Amino acid sequence: MTVSIENEFLKATFKEHGAELISLISKDSGNEAIWQADPKVWGRHAPILFPIVGRLKNDEYRYQGKTYHMTQHGFARDKDFTVVEQKAASVSLQLTDDEQTRQVFPFAFELTVNYQLLDNQLIVGYQVHNPTTNDLYFSVGGHPGFQIPLTSDTAFEDYYISYDPKKTRVQIPLQGAYNDAEHKTLASTDTDHDLSHELFKNDALIYELHQENTFTLKNDQNKSAISVTVPNAPYTGIWSPYPVTGNVVCIEPWWGIADNIAASGELTEKMGINHLAANETFNGKFMITVHQQRAF
Numbered sequence: 001m002t003v004s005i006e007n008e009f010l011k012a013t014f015k016e017h018g019a020e021l022i023s024l025i026s027k028d029s030g031n032e033a034i035w036q037a038d039p040k041v042w043g044r045h046a047p048i049l050f051p052i053v054g055r056l057k058n059d060e061y062r063y064q065g066k067t068y069h070m071t072q073h074g075f076a077r078d079k080d081f082t083v084v085e086q087k088a089a090s091v092s093l094q095l096t097d098d099e100q101t102r103q104v105f106p107f108a109f110e111l112t113v114n115y116q117l118l119d120n121q122l123i124v125g126y127q128v129h130n131p132t133t134n135d136l137y138f139s140v141g142g143h144p145g146f147q148i149p150l151t152s153d154t155a156f157e158d159y160y161i162s163y164d165p166k167k168t169r170v171q172i173p174l175q176g177a178y179n180d181a182e183h184k185t186l187a188s189t190d191t192d193h194d195l196s197h198e199l200f201k202n203d204a205l206i207y208e209l210h211q212e213n214t215f216t217l218k219n220d221q222n223k224s225a226i227s228v229t230v231p232n233a234p235y236t237g238i239w240s241p242y243p244v245t246g247n248v249v250c251i252e253p254w255w256g257i258a259d260n261i262a263a264s265g266e267l268t269e270k271m272g273i274n275h276l277a278a279n280e281t282f283n284g285k286f287m288i289t290v291h292q293q294r295a296f
Helices: 099-104
Strands: 002-006 010-015 020-026 060-063 066-069 082-087 090-096 110-118 121-129 136-138 140-142 145-147 159-164 169-172 185-187 205-208 213-219 225-230 235-239 248-255 274-276 281-291
Touching: 002 082, 002 090, 002 110, 010 110, 020 121, 020 281, 121 140, 121 274, 140 281, 213 235, 213 248, 225 248, 248 281, 274 281
Parallel strands: none
Antiparallel strands: 002 010, 010 020, 060 066, 082 090, 090 110, 110 121, 121 281, 136 274, 140 248, 145 248, 159 213, 169 185, 169 205, 205 235, 213 225, 225 281, 235 248
16 A cells, blocks of 8 residues: 655655655656666665665574574565554654564564655655564664656766765775775765766765765756755765666665675674663654756
8 A cells, every 4th residue: 555745845655565755756847866766776665764774795684592594684674564644745654563573573663754744855764673671683774766857858877976065975885795905095076976877886886984975876967866865874875776777866864874895794793783771762764855847
């Protein structure tokens, strides 16, 4: 089933399966901003990554002496969420642990995804609550895919990535599916990066973040653009499929990261892992802004 919210500027639609954003339409132009999940290229729209981000070494981890198997990005994107609150311009969906999740992730949790429209912006919030007296270790992240070009009179190669603030950022390379943070470099994100499929030939561009950052996909032919503002995530990945290519670019705020190439396999030692003690709650958010034929 799907649910929709809207305001004067935007209409957003979500699947209860995975609590996934599947459509974000500008009422000014009628243009669709979200990738429409062509299975020949990438068959998802904007999956939620939980309780891991990226891949574990050998698709497994250890916790309290037991080994658990979990595939890339975890299970939330493939689970049915429950709508717990809906208003005209906002909706909240929730996933809790069950017998199936505890087979691969031995923790009680409440994951609530909040979506709210405010003018030409969609605010995405992740709330993770630990309802027990035991510890909870997890990662969470967004993976929204944007349909580039945004307008019929532009092409993929007309767009570029603009970074705000204009400064260099630490970039973490990948070695296969795993992060190689020991060989991180300074990326030239003080300038714009032209979009090309070859930009992603080594997989995602992964940046360490230490303040609010905004990543914008824009062009010089018109004012149509998409921005993702990340207030507090420690990492953001920018990705497009390669060598199979399509008109999609993902800007992914992450509170977690794929295993390091030297990872021990112990969940409590995992790079970027989040920890909640009894009855604690984690909150993270990012904002998607749709710019349509207007100055910004």
